[in-house]
Amino acid sequence: MAGGYVLCEWAEVQADYPKFQASFAALENAIIRKTNLDWAPKTNGFMLPASDQYGRTTILPSAFRGDGMTYSTTPPAGTNFIAHWRQTLTSTGHRTLIMGERSGNLIPEDIKVAWIGLAFPNKQQHITEIRFQIGDRKFGRVDLEPMRAYETPALIFEDGFILDEETGFDLYGYVEGPIPTLLWGPTTPCVYQSIVMLGALYYKNINKVLGNTGTVIP
Structure with missing residues (x-):
C-alpha cells in the first residue's frame, strides 16, 4: 500500500508515529482539493457549513455495512448499515467485515472519506489478517497478529x-476461532470485535448528517 503502515497504541499514535499529524494533514489537504473541484462552487465549511458549503465530521459507521450478523437498527442486520463499529461475528475464516453501504458496496453519493487507519479497541483480538479493495484497486494482505502486544492497537497508514x-x-x-458459546439472540454463538475506521468524512449537504443518531445516511 502507498507509503506503508505502522502498528501502534491508539492512544499514543503521536508518540509511536510522530509523522501522523503531518500525514493526516496531507490526506485532508488532498481530499479538500478534490472536493473543492468535484463539489464546486461549494467550499469547505468544516463542522458548521453554510448552505453554500460542504461539511466535515468523523467517519460515520452508518456510511457502511458490516459482517452479516452485526447489529444495526433491528438485529440481525444482514445487509443493513452498521450503527456502530462493534462487529458481531458468528463464524471463523475469511469474512467481509466492512463495506460501502450502498448497493454494490459503494460509498454513498455526496460522501467522501479521508481514511487514515483502523483501531481495534478490544481486550481480545479476533482478527488476524486483513486486506481491502477500493474500487478496482486491490491491496495485499496485512498480518495483524503483532498488534496483540498492544493494549488498544491501531493500524495507521503513512499516506492514507x-x-x-x-x-x-x-x-x-480473517476471523480466528474458536467461537465461544456466547449467545447472540437465542441460539447463535458469537464474538464481538470493534473495528473503528479512523479519519474524516466530508458531506455535500448537511442534511446527510442531520438524521437521528445511529440511522442510515440518506
Whole structure:
C-alpha cells in the first residue's frame, strides 16, 4: 500500500508515529482539493457549513455495512448499515467485515472519506489478517497478529486513502476461532470485535448528517 503502515497504541499514535499529524494533514489537504473541484462552487465549511458549503465530521459507521450478523437498527442486520463499529461475528475464516453501504458496496453519493487507519479497541483480538479493495484497486494482505502486544492497537497508514463517493469499498478479514458459546439472540454463538475506521468524512449537504443518531445516511 502507498507509503506503508505502522502498528501502534491508539492512544499514543503521536508518540509511536510522530509523522501522523503531518500525514493526516496531507490526506485532508488532498481530499479538500478534490472536493473543492468535484463539489464546486461549494467550499469547505468544516463542522458548521453554510448552505453554500460542504461539511466535515468523523467517519460515520452508518456510511457502511458490516459482517452479516452485526447489529444495526433491528438485529440481525444482514445487509443493513452498521450503527456502530462493534462487529458481531458468528463464524471463523475469511469474512467481509466492512463495506460501502450502498448497493454494490459503494460509498454513498455526496460522501467522501479521508481514511487514515483502523483501531481495534478490544481486550481480545479476533482478527488476524486483513486486506481491502477500493474500487478496482486491490491491496495485499496485512498480518495483524503483532498488534496483540498492544493494549488498544491501531493500524495507521503513512499516506492514507480517499474513499470517493459511489466508489466500491471492501475490508476483508480473517476471523480466528474458536467461537465461544456466547449467545447472540437465542441460539447463535458469537464474538464481538470493534473495528473503528479512523479519519474524516466530508458531506455535500448537511442534511446527510442531520438524521437521528445511529440511522442510515440518506
